[in-house]
Amino acid sequence: MKKRCLNCLLAAFLLIFLGACSSGSSEESKSTNEMAKMDSTAGSNEIAMNQEEMSTSEDKAVDQPEKMLDERMIIHRANLDVRVKSLEKAQQNIERKVKEYGGYVVEANEYRDENELMSGHMIVRIPEKHFQAFLKNAEEAAAEVLSRNVSGQDVTEEYVDLESRLRSKRAVEERLLDFMKEAQKTEDLLKISSDLAKVQEDIEVLVGKMKYLENQTAFSTVEIFANESKVVIPGVGDGDLDTWEKTKKQLAVSLNFLLATASGVVVFFVGNLPIILLLGLIGVGVYYLVRRKRKNPKE
Numbered sequence: 001m002k003k004r005c006l007n008c009l010l011a012a013f014l015l016i017f018l019g020a021c022s023s024g025s026s027e028e029s030k031s032t033n034e035m036a037k038m039d040s041t042a043g044s045n046e047i048a049m050n051q052e053e054m055s056t057s058e059d060k061a062v063d064q065p066e067k068m069l070d071e072r073m074i075i076h077r078a079n080l081d082v083r084v085k086s087l088e089k090a091q092q093n094i095e096r097k098v099k100e101y102g103g104y105v106v107e108a109n110e111y112r113d114e115n116e117l118m119s120g121h122m123i124v125r126i127p128e129k130h131f132q133a134f135l136k137n138a139e140e141a142a143a144e145v146l147s148r149n150v151s152g153q154d155v156t157e158e159y160v161d162l163e164s165r166l167r168s169k170r171a172v173e174e175r176l177l178d179f180m181k182e183a184q185k186t187e188d189l190l191k192i193s194s195d196l197a198k199v200q201e202d203i204e205v206l207v208g209k210m211k212y213l214e215n216q217t218a219f220s221t222v223e224i225f226a227n228e229s230k231v232v233i234p235g236v237g238d239g240d241l242d243t244w245e246k247t248k249k250q251l252a253v254s255l256n257f258l259l260a261t262a263s264g265v266v267v268f269f270v271g272n273l274p275i276i277l278l279l280g281l282i283g284v285g286v287y288y289l290v291r292r293k294r295k296n297p298k299e
Contacts, residue, residue, distance in 0.1 A: 076220035079149040082142035083229040087118040101130040119227045125219040
């Protein structure tokens with residue numbers, strides 16, 4: 001009886017042991033399968049996480065509060081329409097002041113009208129800090145200011161926005177460079193290189209726009225229209241004093257007149273010769289009759 005109970009207990013322990021071993025093997029197999037799945041998707045998840053991280057960092061950079069510049073960035077432009085006594089002297093004075101203030105001449109043109117009056121058009125760039133002083137000098141040098149127009153465009157917000165976008169693009173560029181160092185597959189390198197080229201192109205565009213705004217705000221543009229107001233007295237030029245040519249011309253006119261007169265006289269006498277002869281004979285006869293009567297008054 002005791003031996004039979006002992007066999008039953010051993011059988012029960014054996015069943016329990018086998019069940020435990022089977023359960024452990026199943027759990028180990030399940031764990032191995034899960035690890036394999038995780039390893040197979042690790043690469044794609046990492047790339048997706050990197051792209052999401054880049055997008056998030058760029059969005060954060062754009063969403064950051066824009067810091068305002070210490071000074072406002074304003075593009076100034078002025079238009080002057082003036083009258084001057086001498087255009088040449090006025091232009092020389094303007095060019096001297098432009099050089100004195102550290103500016104430069106963009107364009108300069110001169111015109112002469114039918115009354116020999118000169119007019120000119122100039123476009124100059126003046127450092128912002130000397131803008132008002134230059135306008136004052138230009139107006140004082142003119143004989144009369146016909147019109148004056150000064151305008152300004154505030155580009156501070158535009159510049160700050162470009163600056164913020166540039167920072168975000170720089171951050172993305174650094175991130176892509178790090179990814180390129182870590183990438184091992186050729187397709188990943190090609191994708192990252194393409195994205196990097198696009199980001200660097202955007203950076204160049206942003207830098208160009210910022211430099212343009214910096215130049216426009218650092219130098220103000222002044223456009224000047226000037227007209228002479230002096231009274232022009234017609235002068236005698238060298239061409240008007242061509243005495244020899246005038247003498248030859250007058251001599252030719254005189255000779256032509258004499259030739260025409262002589263020709264007319266010849267034509268008159270030759271054409272009227274019969275009448276002239278007849279009148280001559282009559283005149284001669286009358287002359288002799290009168291003379292004869294004077295000699296013999298009694299007859």
